[in-house]
Amino acid sequence: FGIKGPLWFNDPAWSKPSLVLLGIWVMGDIMIIFLAALLDVSREQYEAASLDGANGLQKVRYVTMPSIAPVLxxxxxxGVIAAIQYFTEAAVASSVASGKAVVGQGISTNLGYPDGSLLTYTQWLYVRGFGTYQLGYASALAVLLFVVAALILILLLRRFRAFTPEGAQ
Incomplete structure (x- = not known):
């Protein structure tokens, strides 16, 4: 059409939302798993809930959610693990947007382009460890990343316990 498209990753105001959209775009595989879990919920459970007088929201809360809790x-x-180690997508977007996407050269010179808006925690860790050779600092960042990931996952495990049949009392 001759229309020039927007430079999503070259504008610091749009680069983060574009990176988020890129992350959402790759969630198709988990949607297939969700669909399989939803199709695996027994129709008899829904019929029993209807006979007990449950409305649509109650069926979701008391039948669907406990049935697909392990999949959730x-x-x-x-998802948390993938979000915490989000590196490759931002690195490729930075190198392509900066115009310095050359095979075989280091990527630490253009990480976070433009204006550091695409710089993620794991990229910062990488630059500290392998760009400036501050391995002790990078190791401390990695331990901090592990602790934060462990805390988030422990909170998730405790929260999802309420959706299991044993926890929902």
Whole structure:
């Protein structure tokens, strides 16, 4: 059409939302797992809930959610782990947007382009460890990343316990 598209990753105001959209775009595989879990919920359970007088929201709360709780937990845990180690997508977007996407050269010179808006925690850790060779500092950042990930996952596990049949009393 001859229309020039927006430079999503070159504008600091739009680069973070574009990176978030890129992260959402790759969630198709977990949607297939959700669909399989929803199709696996027994129709007899829904019929029994209807006979007990449950409305649509009550069926979701008391039939669907407990039935797919393990799948929700799997999706939440893998999603948190993927979000915490979000590196490659931001690194590729930075190098392509900066115009310095050359095979075989280091990527630490253009990480976070433009204006540091695409710099993630794992990229900062990488630059500290392998760009400036501050390995002790990078190791401390990695331990901090592990502690934060462990705390988030422990909170998730405790929260999802309420959706299991044993925890929902």
């Amino acid at each position: 937990l799997f999706a939440a845990v893998t």
